[in-house]
Amino acid sequence: MNSANDLEELKTRLLADLNLAVSGASESPRLEDLKTKYLGKKGEIYGLMRGMGALPADQRPAFGQKVNELRDLAEERFAALEAKAEEQAINAKLAQSTLDPTLPGIRAPMGHLHPLSQVREDTINFFRGLGFELAEAQEVDHEWYNFEALNIPPDHPSRDMHDTFYVDEGIVLRTHTSNTQVHYLLDHKEPPIRILAPGFVYRVDNDATHSPMFQQVECLVVDENISFSHLKGTLFLWAKHVFGPDVNMRFRPSYFPFTEPSAEMDISCIFCGGKGCRVCKQSGWIEVGGCGSVDPAVFEKVGWDPERYTGFAFGFGIDRIAMLKYGIPNIAHLTRGDTRFLRQF
Ligand code: DAH
Numbered sequence: 515m516n517s518a519n520d521l522e523e524l525k526t527r528l529l530a531d532l533n534l535a536v537s538g539a540s541e542s543p544r545l546e547d548l549k550t551k552y553l554g555k556k557g558e559i560y561g562l563m564r565g566m567g568a569l570p571a572d573q574r575p576a577f578g579q580k581v582n583e584l585r586d587l588a589e590e591r592f593a594a595l596e597a598k599a600e601e602q603a604i605n606a607k608l609a610q611s612t613l614d615p616t617l618p619g620i621r622a623p624m625g626h627l628h629p630l631s632q633v634r635e636d637t638i639n640f641f642r643g644l645g646f647e648l649a650e651a652q653e654v655d656h657e658w659y660n661f662e663a664l665n666i667p668p669d670h671p672s673r674d675m676h677d678t679f680y681v682d683e684g685i686v687l688r689t690h691t692s693n694t695q696v697h698y699l700l701d702h703k704e705p706p707i708r709i710l711a712p713g714f715v716y717r718v719d720n721d722a723t724h725s726p727m728f729q730q731v732e733c734l735v736v737d738e739n740i741s742f743s744h745l746k747g748t749l750f751l752w753a754k755h756v757f758g759p760d761v762n763m764r765f766r767p768s769y770f771p772f773t774e775p776s777a778e779m780d781i782s783c784i785f786c787g788g789k790g791c792r793v794c795k796q797s798g799w800i801e802v803g804g805c806g807s808v809d810p811a812v813f814e815k816v817g818w819d820p821e822r823y824t825g826f827a828f829g830f831g832i833d834r835i836a837m838l839k840y841g842i843p844n845i846a847h848l849t850r851g852d853t854r855f856l857r858q859f
Pocket of ligand 1: 689690691692732733770772773803804805806826827828829830
């Protein structure tokens with residue numbers, strides 16, 4: 515039954531089926547099914563090959579070649595149609611999708627330093643530039659370092675329970691960064707001392723301008739022949755750096771047990787230029803921090819010779835500087851963590 519006629523008939527049927535398969539008509543056969551039907555192991559083309567034995571021997575080579583040609587043709591057509599079908603499927607999927615790859619992307623919001631960190635980092639960088647070293651001391655400290663060694667006697671008001679958080683008998687949350695002075699002078703006996711110590715301090719205090727936990731920066735310089743004018747020069751440089759070249763500065767006599775003489779440093783009001791406004795309470799001046807020459811009593815407590823060495827120290831609140839610099843009216847804004855507020859700085 516194998517004959518050239520069968521072969522021609524098979525070829526015609528194959529081509530007609532392929533046309534039907536791509537016509538999109540509802541009754542059209544699926545490409546995979548056709549492939550199995552014609553090219554499968556038990557398919558019609560291999561069927562022709564298997565039946566070749568029934569032909570007279572002299573006709574077999576020519577017939578065999580024709581069947582091979584038909585198989586090649588079929589493989590080629592199927593491959594082309596499959597590739598086309600795949601492409602159509604991809605295009606259909608793309609046409610359905612609402613993604614537009616040419617639209618601009620959504621940028622991840624950029625963070626920045628908290629205003630308190632900005633003031634702290636800026637202060638550190640400024641004093642580093644003057645040759646100061648960073649120092650730190652513990653926030654939970656024995657009261658001797660926080661008070662006694664700084665010449666603050668037991669009956670001093672700042673030791674009152676109302677100001678100080680007591681952790682245990684004789685153990686406090688430090689009320690100021692000045693404890694760093696004591697630790698540093700005990701640990702380092704070689705002048706010159708030039709340190710800057712930023713850190714957290716704690717007080718039982720809570721209103722618009724005070725918070726129970728806030729940051730201070732402590733500064734200490736010790737050597738032979740250090741005078742009050744060194745203190746003034748250093749602070750004036752720093753004030754101009756932070757508040758601009760037009761800022762003015764004054765010292766008001768004050769009292770701290772660990773400095774003698776002691777002063778309160780004021781800057782000319784940066785909001786009114788010194789004319790008087792609500793912020794400076796019409797005085798034209800704003801208080802920035804405390805300072806003075808190291809009291810000889812402190813040198814004695816930490817074993818430095820007060821006859822030979824002198825020094826100056828100052829301490830100010832980082833929160834206060836940030837509030838002044840950025841015109842922030844309430845200290846609580848700085849620690850609330852509201853990004854709508856923080857984004858402004
Ligand atoms: N420790 C003081 C305070 O917390 C600030 C201060 C005043 C620090 C004078 C100093 C200083 O180093 O010399 O209010």
